[in-house]
Amino acid sequence: MISRAARRGGTFRFGRADCCCGPCAGTTVTSHLLPTYARVNLAFERGEGVWLIATNGDRYLDFTSGVAVNALGHAHPKLIAALAEQAQKVWHVSNLYEVPEAERVAQRLCDASFADVVFFCNSGAEAMECSIKMARKHQSANSAPERYRIITFEGAFHGRTLATLAAGGQKKYLDGFGPVVEGFDQVPFGDIKATKGAVTHETAAILIEPIMGEGGVRVVEPSFLRALRELCDEHRLLLVFDEVQTGMGRTGDLFAYQRAGVAPDIMALAKALGGGFPVGACLATREAAKGMTAGTHGSTFGGNPLAMSAANAVLDVMLAPGFLDRVRQTGLLFKQRLAEIKDRYPSVISEVRGEGLLVGLRALVPAGELVDALRGEKMIAVSAGDNVVRLLPPLIVSEQEIAEGIQRLDRACARLNQAHGAPIEEKAVP
Numbered sequence: 001m002i003s004r005a006a007r008r009g010g011t012f013r014f015g016r017a018d019c020c021c022g023p024c025a026g027t028t029v030t031s032h033l034l035p036t037y038a039r040v041n042l043a044f045e046r047g048e049g050v051w052l053i054a055t056n057g058d059r060y061l062d063f064t065s066g067v068a069v070n071a072l073g074h075a076h077p078k079l080i081a082a083l084a085e086q087a088q089k090v091w092h093v094s095n096l097y098e099v100p101e102a103e104r105v106a107q108r109l110c111d112a113s114f115a116d117v118v119f120f121c122n123s124g125a126e127a128m129e130c131s132i133k134m135a136r137k138h139q140s141a142n143s144a145p146e147r148y149r150i151i152t153f154e155g156a157f158h159g160r161t162l163a164t165l166a167a168g169g170q171k172k173y174l175d176g177f178g179p180v181v182e183g184f185d186q187v188p189f190g191d192i193k194a195t196k197g198a199v200t201h202e203t204a205a206i207l208i209e210p211i212m213g214e215g216g217v218r219v220v221e222p223s224f225l226r227a228l229r230e231l232c233d234e235h236r237l238l239l240v241f242d243e244v245q246t247g248m249g250r251t252g253d254l255f256a257y258q259r260a261g262v263a264p265d266i267m268a269l270a271k272a273l274g275g276g277f278p279v280g281a282c283l284a285t286r287e288a289a290k291g292m293t294a295g296t297h298g299s300t301f302g303g304n305p306l307a308m309s310a311a312n313a314v315l316d317v318m319l320a321p322g323f324l325d326r327v328r329q330t331g332l333l334f335k336q337r338l339a340e341i342k343d344r345y346p347s348v349i350s351e352v353r354g355e356g357l358l359v360g361l362r363a364l365v366p367a368g369e370l371v372d373a374l375r376g377e378k379m380i381a382v383s384a385g386d387n388v389v390r391l392l393p394p395l396i397v398s399e400q401e402i403a404e405g406i407q408r409l410d411r412a413c414a415r416l417n418q419a420h421g422a423p424i425e426e427k428a429v430p
Helices: 004-008 077-087 100-111 124-141 162-168 192-198 222-235 305-318 323-344 367-376 399-419
Strands: 044-048 051-054 059-062 117-121 149-153 184-187 203-208 238-242 266-269 280-284 349-355 358-363 382-384 388-391
Touching: 059 399, 077 305, 100 117, 100 280, 100 305, 117 124, 124 149, 124 162, 124 203, 124 238, 124 266, 124 280, 149 162, 184 192, 192 222, 203 222, 222 238, 305 323, 323 349, 323 358, 323 399, 358 367, 367 382, 367 388, 367 399
Parallel strands: 149 184, 149 203, 203 238, 238 266
Antiparallel strands: 044 051, 051 059, 117 280, 266 280, 349 358, 358 388, 382 388
8 A cells, every 4th residue: 555645745666565566666656647648757848939948958859849739839929928918817707708709719710711600628639529519419400310420430539538539449549448439430541432331321420630640640632531522412411520630730721621622511620729728629610510509518618718819829820921831831841851861761761641740750660769769869759650750840940940850850760770770871961
């Protein structure tokens, strides 16, 4: 048993008498955080643009952006000013009253997209929960309550709630949490024949990420999205896009669906929408949202004035003339330079994937080793499925900072190349 003093706080050690599992014997425990993350022994105290400064003063090139969250980098002056101004006014009032800041963000999102209405929440998982409920409620409101099932795709990731875990269908995330939430039918990625075969009289919608982020930065072909749109129209299904990671400029368009020219009926956003402040959103057409009347859904903190001030500041920057053009140009340059690294280290990197500044490197060494090697070069990256390393620099990254990232990636690959005993093409990377 752990002593009461240890439970109250402070540092304590597990010994063999304290724990039945050998590997933890002698482990020093200093945190009261639930150990659901395998955290790296590294902490940051501040950030500047694309840079993070660790508590020991080391500077790291941030090509993770909080996993596609800090789209405008760290300490962006417009975000700081917006939050500081709003913080002196009102933080929270409840959705029992009108929130003018939320009305403005909703109008701007609708003006820039296919949508007519928006529901604000706090995270991507909540935005997906709203999307799932809305798809089911739509069918019920149209006298088809039996239509509640949603077709999803293998390798997808839609969140960590019980429903979104079921939608993703990945066993490693579902194990141990009891019966899987009913109502999701998974089919192979990119298989239109299997998708058509999964449609039944109980199907309500099809749910897909235009680019699978956690699933390995796998880009869905526009032709497949068009086929899904046609299938939904034919069978009176709703098409739902999970743009939690791809939305808000990450691909070079404000929303990834715009790249393909295929509009959904419902779309989930989060991550970059608040530039680092927690905020999510479910966007929909009025027809898709039919049935979502007063009392059918809610959120205590969703759409609060602080979150909305952050979202408005993000939109001010992203909707400014030339911003997305620059993201597209930077993304093209980034992929070209990454292709050079792939050609230089074919035993380390086999493929460069993605769109805009959502890029994946499929590794031939364990992806975790490449992430660690990059961190050794003071550069932050994050792994994904299919043995992929994601590179997600802030959308404000400069060409000079891209060049710096390429140099650090080159050094990391060189170390791995040598460690795995592979030949190397002798060519300097500028």
